[in-house]
Amino acid sequence: MLISVPATSANLGPGFDTLGLAVDLRNEIVIKPSKFLSLSTHGEGAENPKIKKNSLFLSIFNENYKRLSGKTDNFRFEFTNRIPISRGLGSSSAVIVAALSGAYTMAGVKYNKREILNQALRYEHHPDNITPAVMGGFNVACVEGDRVYSKKRRMPDYLRAVVVVPNRTISTARSRTVLPKMYKKEETVYSLSRAAYMTALFMSESWDLLRIASKDKLHQARRMKMMPELFDVQKLALKQGALMSTLSGSGSTFFNLAYEKDADKIAQSLRDRFPHFRVFVLALDNNGAIAR
Numbered sequence: 001m002l003i004s005v006p007a008t009s010a011n012l013g014p015g016f017d018t019l020g021l022a023v024d025l026r027n028e029i030v031i032k033p034s035k036f037l038s039l040s041t042h043g044e045g046a047e048n049p050k051i052k053k054n055s056l057f058l059s060i061f062n063e064n065y066k067r068l069s070g071k072t073d074n075f076r077f078e079f080t081n082r083i084p085i086s087r088g089l090g091s092s093s094a095v096i097v098a099a100l101s102g103a104y105t106m107a108g109v110k111y112n113k114r115e116i117l118n119q120a121l122r123y124e125h126h127p128d129n130i131t132p133a134v135m136g137g138f139n140v141a142c143v144e145g146d147r148v149y150s151k152k153r154r155m156p157d158y159l160r161a162v163v164v165v166p167n168r169t170i171s172t173a174r175s176r177t178v179l180p181k182m183y184k185k186e187e188t189v190y191s192l193s194r195a196a197y198m199t200a201l202f203m204s205e206s207w208d209l210l211r212i213a214s215k216d217k218l219h220q221a222r223r224m225k226m227m228p229e230l231f232d233v234q235k236l237a238l239k240q241g242a243l244m245s246t247l248s249g250s251g252s253t254f255f256n257l258a259y260e261k262d263a264d265k266i267a268q269s270l271r272d273r274f275p276h277f278r279v280f281v282l283a284l285d286n287n288g289a290i291a292r
């Protein structure tokens with residue numbers, strides 16, 4: 001059994017805990033029945049003993065496999081990690097969604113994506129990464145009770161994500177602590193109006209107005225101050241023709257949306273100026289989590 005889950009970029013500027021999209025950079029997990037529990041890890045984090053142990057995946061997989069099958073069985077798990085860890089590209093969501101998809105599949109229980117998404121909300125309480133990780137595409141999502149309500153729009157193949165991955169991690173839990181408990185009405189309206197406008201732009205493929213719509217006053221600048229070089233990343237990406245340039249999730253990655261024809265030029269400028277950061281040009285993903 002192969003499970004594959006894409007990386008995701010959440011918030012997209014003003015859509016804090018609400019908007020997100022999937023990019024074509026996937027973690028893959030092969031799961032096979034086995035006499036003993038065994039794990040192998042390749043790629044991102046493979047040198048880190050905590051990641052190799054993958055207690056996040058195992059605890060969710062085991063809890064749900066037992067819930068669904070009534071049994072405790074052993075498996076071999078082969079992880080190929082391509083999503084940078086703790087960098088704002090939804091690495092934790094990918095693990096959660098993979099563990100749930102794996103548990104349902106190995107237990108032989110039929111499921112739909114909505115079921116996986118609602119279960120994933122138990123482990124990650126904001127829906128903006130888990131929704132595109134499950135569904136693919138651009139998603140607007142809200143939570144009511146213990147359910148995610150979301151709407152997906154497929155992304156066209158003439159756009160690219162130019163993703164700048166700094167060499168330092170920022171954990172989501174820590175990055176949420178730098179945010180205020182209360183916001184001024186002006187800041188709230190500034191971001192709320194842009195999140196609504198941005199949703200309309202994505203839904204109508206009006207890319208050229210994203211620069212205005214992607215500005216935010218709730219979280220970006222406050223978080224970027226933890227890594228001030230990010231202000232220069234944003235300035236350069238926009239100067240080179242990015243349609244929008246936003247902190248990806250809680251950081252440290254920067255997400256730039258661009259027309260395919262501009263993407264390589266933007267990426268090269270960013271590589272030249274920030275040689276210590278990794279820069280990827282990625283297609284957008286419309287498939288979300290896959291199990292086969």
Ligand SMILES: Nc1ncnc2c1ncn2[C@@H]1O[C@H](COP(=O)(O)OP(=O)(O)OP(=O)(O)O)[C@@H](O)[C@H]1O
Binds near residue numbers: 052095173250
């Ligand atoms: N491939 C992986 N294997 C094992 N654990 C992982 C893996 N990817 C992520 N994790 C766990 O998730 C944590 C990172 O979650 P965190 O929410 O801080 O970052 P993120 O999901 O990459 O960022 P964001 O939510 O802003 O997009 C890691 O510290 C680790 O515990």
Ligand SMILES: N[C@@H](CCO)C(=O)O
Binds near residue numbers: 011128219250
């Ligand atoms: N909406 C979340 C995304 C990161 O998981 C945040 O900004 O904290």
